[in-house]
Amino acid sequence: MMEAIHRVWVTRARPGADRTAERLTGLGHTPLVVPLLEIRPLDVALDLSGVQALAFTSLNGVAAFAALSPDRSLPVFAVGDATARAAQDAGFTSVRSAEGSLHDLATLIRAEASGLSILHPGAAEPAGDLSAAVGDTARLRSIAVYGAVETRVEPPGDWEAALVHSPRAGRALAALMQGRPNLPVVIAISAAAADPLRTTGFAEVRIAAAPTEAALLAALGNPRPAV
Structure with missing residues (x-):
């Protein structure tokens, strides 16, 4: 049986990150909202x-x-x-x-x-x-x-899984995590979002069964490894 994931890093930009955090809380997870991207209107x-x-x-x-x-x-x-x-x-x-x-x-x-x-x-x-x-x-x-710009922030402490909502966020996370040891689980909303993360060193890369947030959150407890 898979070990339960509690502390979940929400990497997407606000305000979407806050909506994701609310859903995670409702599911019993502890959201860690540290966006890797910032949305800037043009x-x-x-x-x-x-x-x-x-x-x-x-x-x-x-x-x-x-x-x-x-x-x-x-x-x-x-x-x-x-x-x-x-x-x-x-x-x-x-x-x-x-x-x-x-x-x-x-x-x-x-x-x-x-x-x-x-x-x-x-x-x-x-x-x-x-x-x-x-x-x-x-x-x-x-x-x-x-447009979306990278925030270049440090990851939150003691995170057990990261959620990736887009290919752009996937690239930002891969660049930030490159060369770091003992990386846990990352869950991507699509294969395109997972692609930049395949060689980064995560213990596991999961892909949501469908490109929706509902499927992304379901993958926290229903692994779908990247291939």
Whole structure:
């Protein structure tokens, strides 16, 4: 039987890190919130002329767009339920959740937004190419509304597992941990997030069964080793 994990390092940026910490506490873990990334909104001019819908791939994209524009009239396609809730909380009334990954979002857009002109406010360094995944079914344009910078902090004390929510966080954690001995367990939300960590020296690298936080948290007690 696997030894229970209690002290869990949350490496993702705030405010998402605080939501993750709440969920960990509810599951009986002790969250250690020490973000490896900091989200910084970009001062960009949004041109919504001709835009018929919005696509959000993260909570950060919703927050950055909401700070840049008061427009809440456009329908929203969100990558997952947490992003959809963030859009609703920001004042959007027509919100559809793909309930999964970027490719699930692309599938939803292809099925329900054929021919529409869609704006995707996202990261300066996106984890995936939504436009390529959507193809020519819809006219999708991406714009960077936020960036992520490494905090270069030291890890928390006595952590037993680290959660990695993105490839960018995976690269930051790998750089920070390189050459350190006796590294415990790391749990990644996807194979892409786990890739930078495979040769870092962790005792175990687990990958969530699906690219969702629910699956990531389930992997704390349901190991899925990286291969």
